[in-house]
Structures are given as structure tokens and as C-alpha cells.
Amino acid sequence: MTTNSHLYIIAAMSENQVIGLDNRLPWHLPDEWAHFRKVTDGKAFIQGRKSFEAADALHSSYKNVVLSRNQNLEKSEKTERASDLNEGIALLKDENEVFVLGGxxxxxxxxxxxxxxxLTIVHTTVEGDAYFPKLDWDEWELISSEFHQRDERHKYAFSMNLYVRKES
Structure with missing residues (x-):
């Protein structure tokens, strides 16, 4: 599969790797949302159907690819369906940067x-039913980290981290 796209993952997880509960984020972190919007503004998104349909789902104002086997998935002019990740990446082959949003x-x-x-690390452990996959940290290098203290708008402290894959 040839593509010009750079594929990035953007996610937030608790210290016990929870990313969701009942198809929702288990926290409300306004400054983390602002960070997400800044990083992804004007970029294409790939996400699974449940993530796309979640009550707190994030949609690109530019271009969305939803992974679903349902041929009748409701789409808008900025949304396309792909049956799997490879097809989704192929649909976005001319995009410079593509963000994967989960699940x-x-x-x-x-x-x-x-x-x-x-990858934002939310400094707490929470109950959940969706988890970020185990990472081999030896494959990743931490490039930047911005710590955000707990405050009146944020129930939990969190760190907004950027990792790049190490050269093999």
C-alpha cells in the first residue's frame, strides 16, 4: 500500500490504559480538548463507527473516514465509509497528515x-470497558510533554505527550 500520508494516533488514556466507558470518555478535560482541536485542525480523521457515533464524538470539519462494514452508514459530504483500516488509509492517500481517533x-x-x-495520560485510574493497546515503549521516543495540574475545571491532572517512532 503506497500512500503519501503520515499516520498519527491521538488519544487520551488513564494510568490503567482506559480510554472509554459506555462509548464515552470517562473524564471532562476542557484544556485537553482545546489541545486536541489545535493539533488536528483541518486534518483528516479515521475512526471506528462506535467512536464516530458516540455522544462526545469528535468529527473533522475537513474530512472523516468511518470504519464500518455497514454499507448503509449515514454519511455527510465530509464523511466517507471504509470497510477496514487499509481502505480508509487508501481513501486518504493524498492527505499529508491523517489522525486515527479510535476506538x-x-x-x-x-x-x-x-x-x-x-497520547494524553490522565493521572488517575478509572473504570472502563475500552483500553488503549499495550505499547512497546522501546519503539517510541518522548519528544514533548506538557503537564496540566488539576483545577476547578479539570477533575484530574494530565500530561499531553508527543511520541515519535524511533528509527529501526
Whole structure:
């Protein structure tokens, strides 16, 4: 598969690797959302159907690819359907940067292909039913980290980290 795209994963997980509960984020972190919007503004997104349909889902104002086997998935002019990750990447082959937004199985499939990992660590342990896949930290180098203290708007402290895949 040839592509000009750079594939990035963007996610937030708790210290026990939870990324969701009942198809929602288990926290509300306004400054982390602002960071997400800044990083992804004007970029194409790939995500699974459940993530796309979640109540707190994030959609690109530019271009979305939803991974679903449902041929009748409701789409808008900025949304296309792909039956799997490879097809989704192929649909976005002319994009410079593509962000993978989840869920768990999509992250797992995209991880070996990703060049960058925008991973926010929420400094707590929470109950969840969706988890970020196990990472081999030896494959990743931390490039930047911005710590955000708990405050009146943020129930938990968190660190917004950027990792790049190490040269093999």
C-alpha cells in the first residue's frame, strides 16, 4: 500500500490504559480538548463507527473516514465509509497528515503504522470497558510533554505527550 500520508494516533488514556466507558470518555478535560482541536485542525480523521457515533464524538470539519462494514452508514459530504483500516488509509492517500481517533481495535490496527503518538495520560485510574493497546515503549521516543495540574475545571491532572517512532 503506497500512500503519501503520515499516520498519527491521538488519544487520551488513564494510568490503567482506559480510554472509554459506555462509548464515552470517562473524564471532562476542557484544556485537553482545546489541545486536541489545535493539533488536528483541518486534518483528516479515521475512526471506528462506535467512536464516530458516540455522544462526545469528535468529527473533522475537513474530512472523516468511518470504519464500518455497514454499507448503509449515514454519511455527510465530509464523511466517507471504509470497510477496514487499509481502505480508509487508501481513501486518504493524498492527505499529508491523517489522525486515527479510535476506538480500541482501530488503535490496535493503526499502532504498527503510526509515526507519531499524541497520547494524553490522565493521572488517575478509572473504570472502563475500552483500553488503549499495550505499547512497546522501546519503539517510541518522548519528544514533548506538557503537564496540566488539576483545577476547578479539570477533575484530574494530565500530561499531553508527543511520541515519535524511533528509527529501526
Amino acid at each position: 480500541a481495535s482501530v488503535f490496535e490496527q493503526a499502532l504498527p503504522l503510526a509515526e507519531k503518538l499524541y
